[in-house]
Amino acid sequence: MPSNTAPSAGHYVADLEETPVGAIDQVDSSQKARSTWSDAWDSMRGRPLFWISAVLIVIIVAVAAFPNLFSHTDPARGCLLPDSNGGPEAGHIFGFTRQGCDVYARVVYGAQASLTVGLLATVIATLVGLVIGALSGYYGGAFDAIASRIGDIFLAIPTVLGAIVLMSVLPVRDPWTVALVLSVFAWPQVARITRGAVLSARNADYVTASIALGVSRFRILVRHVVPNAIAPVIVVATTSLGTFIVAEATLSFLGIGLPPSVMSWGNDIGQARVSVATAPMVLFYPAAALSLTVLSFLMLGDVVRDALDPKARARR
């Protein structure tokens, strides 16, 4: 113990009352427990952009699921040629197409096909890419070499060009086949990102610790590596949903996506093209709906990326 001799002139000691000494390394239980996901949620919750995009997406999904709630006009029937390219009137606020169909009703009913293709393509591409990317990143070796080269081949083909060729061979053209064709060219990107994230998570200390604890290799992949590598994949999935909707519209516009019998924004834009000079609004409305939808998903992707960015996460 130190002696109680008085300090020399230059020796300053703070007032004990002002600087009380606390317990060493005590757990701060003042705040509630936070996981990575609840942290991400807290970060998203505070951003207006998240709420704007979320509300828009909820509305778009509701329109796609229950179009009859949003439009009393059945767009498939009641197209009267006298109304061709007619302007807005009571009950038909967006006016009429060249065929005399109600533009508002077509935009509302077109949401379903566009969104279905976007969601399906996202789910398929993400699942396939995630599994292949995770396996090749984690196990490496021959599987990695082969899977990565196959992925490179698909990445080298321009999506629209490849999709045109594939779509023209397929006997059926419906939202499922369009989504499948789009995911054929999209999974390698997801696989690449997953592979990279898995490669860095694989070498983390907690993985070594789990091996030494006796956890099996596959269990480590599923329980530790993939959950820690999933954040960038979610971000890519959210943003790519928008691009899939655009891709569907592109294909339908070119006449090789969804058949004309299926109402979709791409088809409507394609059909409106011929009368764009005389009735530009017929083109404008489906195009605006498409842009708004894509924008909503891109904004959400942006917010999700910020929330899941490990650098933005607090490390105390």
Next chain:
Amino acid sequence: MSQEYTLSSTATADTSANAPLLQIRDLEVGFKTQRGLVPAVRGVDLTLHAGQTLAIVGESGSGKSTTAQAIINLLPGAGQVTGGQILFEGKDLTKLSSAAMQDVRGREIGYVPQDPMSNLNPVWSIGFQVEEAIKANGIAQGRDARKRTIEVLKEAGLSDAEDRLKQFPHQFSGGMRQRVLIGIGLSSRPKLLIADEPTSALDVTVQRTILDHLETLTRDYGTSVLFITHDLGLAVERAEQLVVMYKGKVVEAGPSAEILANPLHPYTQRLVAAAPSLASRRIQSARRPETTDQLDISSVGSADDRLIARADARESGTHQDLIQVTNVSKVYNIRKGGFKTDQLKAVDDVSFAIPKGTTMALVGESGSGKSTVAKLVLQLESITSGSITFDNRDVAGLRGKELLNFRRRVQPVFQDPYGSLDPMYSVGKTIAEPLVAHGVGDRASRQARVRELLDQVALPASTVNRYPNELSGGQRQRIAIARALALKPDVIVLDEAVSALDVLVQGQILNLITDLQAELGLTYLFITHDLAVVRLVADSVCVMQKGRIVESASTDDVFDNPREAYTQKLLEAIPGAHFQFGR
């Protein structure tokens, strides 16, 4: 704080001729967060006279680095000075415009950052980076700048400076990079040099040469030095003045030797008591039912009783080598461009044995192969030649169930408490993981075991639902220890398990593992670069150098009569090795 004090070692009063070089008055720094302004420095006063060396010591989060960054206005984004003055030669640095501050920075106040690995830009050559600093500070231009660059590097202790100009940071060792950074910091002959943990990332022997060199240079140039450090030994050895910070406030200040020999503030007393030095003795288990986490390093009285008890236990026949490592080597093939490979002998003919219930420390500098030995013992890497036996069974080539059984009995605790816990796993899930992996018990019994383990490592049961990012380094290391204990192992391999922790927390963890050893009869392989810590926990020591064990003996023998020159050098290099701390 209202009390004014002076750190002048001379008794002369502040005359204008003897005005302090740097005077900080009532400095307050806060960080803007979502929850408002969080204070980091709360009313700090300090005075530094020309030619003096002053050290600020404190644990992480004490505000010591923030104070240093505030002086040269390099606070990270959200930080801002919210009050007080920083007078440098009489002018208030907090009032300067950023352009005026730029002139002070580098030219009048030099800065040596903490991490030599990340503070040099990897895409530019060393020469370019030194020259850039010289030009930016207006010391020389054009051809003169190049000449001056070579001079600076020579002063920094790089003898072949001309050849090294064109080299890149990755071609330099950590020590050489720190020499370059010191060279940059001193290139314009500043009046003050701020060195923020300049040698924390380096080996002790390298640390010693770097600090010796820094001392020579600053003495020659008459530069004042402000050290930021967590190491009391370094402070007392290198600085005449000391400021102890705790939670953003100065708790004690004055001549360093006096403070550390006679600490008066309870916090300083704690720090001094926990500082491991060559004079320390092994911690004995101090576990009593009512006091579970008492710091008991300072009581040395009954050490002899404990040693006698241990000796008795050994003679009574319970002594048995649990782990035997015999002539083990590990060779790595390193790819060298094209199809050529080089062989690297990381571990070279290493042999040792650890008796049951004891602690063996494996000590060495970075690259000595000590961590590779840990991986070999843990069966995370296969051995190239030799044998490792555990409980009289050869562990090489264990497969399936046998390997699982081995893993159950030999558990690891790794160095980085931030990396060794899965950030997506709650504490409860992390500790239960080995139980799940080995199929021990059902859900309810596992939960009960987790609570029991948390209690053993002195963490509240409410920690179960928390995530690693909410816990401090020491708390995370406790979780890692609890996870290692879950399967009731016989051996725990502690790979630099306390190296990343503050000295007080380190003391706590060392106490904890000593208590657990007494309670559960554990055998430890304790791997560290820090000899001072070894004395606190180990029964025997092996010193490694370049993959080989150069000395192997009981802890007291190694410390009191080191035979090998290398061991002596390591012991000598411990900062403040011979300082008698007041305890």
